[in-house]
Amino acid sequence: MKKKIFSVGIIAALCGSMLFTSCIGSFQLTNKLLSWNKSISNKFVNELVFIAFWVLPVYEVSGLADFLVLNSIEFWSGSSPLAYGKYKLEGDHGERYIVECNKKGYIVTDLTHDTTFRFGFNPDTKEWSYDANGQKIVFMTFIDDNHIQMPLPDGQNIVVTPDASGLYAYEAQCELHDA
Secondary structure (H helix, E strand, C coil), X not given: CHHHHHHHHHHHHHHHXXXXXXXXXXXXXXXXXXXXXXXXXXXXXXXXHHHHHHHCCHHHHHHHHHHHHHHHHHXXXXXXXXXXXXXXXXXXXXXXXXXXXXXXXXXXXECCCCEEEEEEEECXXXXXXXXXXXXXXXXXXXXXXXXXXXXXXXXXXXXXXXXXXXXXXXXXHHXXXXX
16 A cells, blocks of 8 residues: 555656646747836836737737747757747748837738738837738827827727826726727
């Protein structure tokens, strides 16, 4: 009986040690998005960005890109594809990508399907946007120091202030459009 308990204990310890050796990747793209959002000095603008990133599937897309492509590349190559610069990547099934990272955002080109995705900030228009295959989705436009234009789920826009009342107004409008 003691030998069986000892064997089960050894097996459990070995299995437990496997759980604590992570090979899932760092989810760098998603973490960079979250870090950037946390770095916004105004907590109300930070919350507006957070909500907008969930209304428009920015967090979902970045998480999926991390999960399916970037973490695998990081695991097998030993280096992150998200450092500044231009990288050529190949998938397991012959897919070919070019990822270009700069201070304005990320441009991912799928050479296999001839498509492009861009996520970044345009300082000229003061817009944060997601561009895919010629379709641009603006999820935040800074109008001035006291006003921000944000999209609603139905495609309309709302202008809010970067404070608690603006945050509550945006949340209320999103809930109305989701209902």
